[in-house]
Amino acid sequence: QKEVEQDPGPLSVPEGAIVSLNCTYSNSAFQYFMWYRQYSRKGPELLMYTYSSGNKEDGRFTAQVDKSSKYISLFIRDSQPSDSATYLCATSSGSARQLTFGSGTQLTVLP
Amino acid sequence: EAQVTQNPRYLITVTGKKLTVTCSQNMNHEYMSWYRQDPGLGLRQIYYSMNVEVTDKGDVPEGYKVSRKEKRNFPLILESPSPNQTSLYFCASSFRGAGAAGANVLTFGAGSRLTVL
Numbered sequence: 001q002k003e004v005e006q007d008p009g010p011l012s013v014p015e016g017a018i019v020s021l022n023c024t025y026s027n028s029a030f031q032y033f034m035w036y037r038q039y040s041r042k043g044p045e046l047l048m049y050t051y052s053s054g055n056k057e058d059g060r061f062t063a064q065v066d067k068s069s070k071y072i073s074l075f076i077r078d079s080q081p082s083d084s085a086t087y088l089c090a091t092s093s094g095s096a097r098q099l100t101f102g103s104g105t106q107l108t109v110l111p
Numbered sequence: 112e113a114q115v116t117q118n119p120r121y122l123i124t125v126t127g128k129k130l131t132v133t134c135s136q137n138m139n140h141e142y143m144s145w146y147r148q149d150p151g152l153g154l155r156q157i158y159y160s161m162n163v164e165v166t167d168k169g170d171v172p173e174g175y176k177v178s179r180k181e182k183r184n185f186p187l188i189l190e191s192p193s194p195n196q197t198s199l200y201f202c203a204s205s206f207r208g209a210g211a212a213g214a215n216v217l218t219f220g221a222g223s224r225l226t227v228l
Contacts, residue, residue: 088153
């Protein structure tokens with residue numbers, strides 16, 4: 001079993017929709033939770049970062065962590081075609097040496 | 112511009128022909144790492160370096176070598192490439208100074224697509 005499981009999609013939604021992307025993890029020692037966004041032919045870039053449980057909001061993006069159920073979510077409100085990318089969840093118990101990535105969910109937002 | 116630069120971006124080679132993928136960062140980051148990305152498997156760490164002359168194996172180190180002689184450079188060496196090393200490779204770096212929180216904020220290169228025939 002992978003330490004971080006993520007539905008690979010692909011996920012296709014109309015412009016303006018609310019998008020929900022999810023990951024589950026198995027290691028209760030994970031404390032740091034991240035979402036990276038990867039555009040086609042590009043390297044991943046950090047989108048959201050949270051520590052421990054709770055919500056974090058940044059514009060149209062909300063990251064949510066539920067440590068009790070080991071569940072990580074990313075919500076995108078008013079989705080735009082420019083949000084079309086692969087979204088990777090990542091978790092860590094401490095240093096970057098221990099960073100573990102999900103397999104990524106490919107999202108397409110249709111105009 | 113702060114960035115991680117990888118070269119080559121695309122490479123087709125044959126089994127057994129040694130190759131090196133270079134990686135350079137201009138942010139004075141301590142941590143550098145190499146990942147490979149394969150469909151359905153996501154990003155898997157190959158090797159990791161905490162600083163100059165300090166390297167450690169990641170999750171899939173077999174068939175790869177690295178060195179960290181300078182802080183800015185972290186080349187990935189395939190001594191005898193095989194077809195199962197056909198993949199998309201990413202170099203990444205992060206800053207140790209901000210503690211664990213900062214160390215997890217990776218800056219990635221644009222990727223190097225390698226095909227081994």
